[in-house]
Amino acid sequence: MTAFDDRFRRHLRELFIWRRDVRRFRTDPLPEGALERLIDVACLSPSVGLSQPWRFVIVEDTARRSAVIEDFKACNADALSSYSGDRAVRYASLKLSGLMEAPVHLAVFADKTSEIGHGLGRATMPETTEYSVVAAITAMWLAARTDGIGLGWVSILTPARMHDILDVPAPWKFIGYFCLGYPLEDCDRPELERADWEHRRAAAEFTIRR
Numbered sequence: 001m002t003a004f005d006d007r008f009r010r011h012l013r014e015l016f017i018w019r020r021d022v023r024r025f026r027t028d029p030l031p032e033g034a035l036e037r038l039i040d041v042a043c044l045s046p047s048v049g050l051s052q053p054w055r056f057v058i059v060e061d062t063a064r065r066s067a068v069i070e071d072f073k074a075c076n077a078d079a080l081s082s083y084s085g086d087r088a089v090r091y092a093s094l095k096l097s098g099l100m101e102a103p104v105h106l107a108v109f110a111d112k113t114s115e116i117g118h119g120l121g122r123a124t125m126p127e128t129t130e131y132s133v134v135a136a137i138t139a140m141w142l143a144a145r146t147d148g149i150g151l152g153w154v155s156i157l158t159p160a161r162m163h164d165i166l167d168v169p170a171p172w173k174f175i176g177y178f179c180l181g182y183p184l185e186d187c188d189r190p191e192l193e194r195a196d197w198e199h200r201r202a203a204a205e206f207t208i209r210r
Helices: 006-018 034-042 062-081 085-093 128-146 159-166
Strands: 054-059 104-111 150-154 172-181
Touching: 006 128, 034 054, 034 128, 054 062, 054 128, 062 085, 062 159, 104 128, 128 150, 128 172, 159 172
Parallel strands: none
Antiparallel strands: 054 104, 104 172, 150 172
């Protein structure tokens, strides 16, 4: 087994700290092959029964991108209407996607009908298919940060519309839509924390013993 020293562990923790959900991007393109390398890293992630259920859709078509942006605008307006008072004002001030600026758009789905892995581990917890895809996204997110590439997860979208816009098989479950590019700035604090929307809490608040 490969041994990792304290220096490596410190750097790894710094990577976790500096991984951010990026919404503000430069428009310059990523180097040739950069996205493919990140997808390759994502595919090294663990998956239930070695099912490898992740499906990556690189969205390059201008019309499809525009349709995604329009769906985001509609969903964001609906979300804003669910708040009132000061919270609505704060929500309206937030930048919640980099869809307009990011040079790369990537949609990720989970193939719940794939026979890869022969169903191992999914009989009692079929949702582990989706969990496996999220693990792959996390690996990609961290790998992107080591290359100085920002990644932003856009969740304010209609899953059914994403199927229609991107023309993917019906059984695929939409997991997330991602913007990738070089960030305008680096920061070790979440943007929502800096905007006073919410603050990060200590691990002790979420840990119990039995």
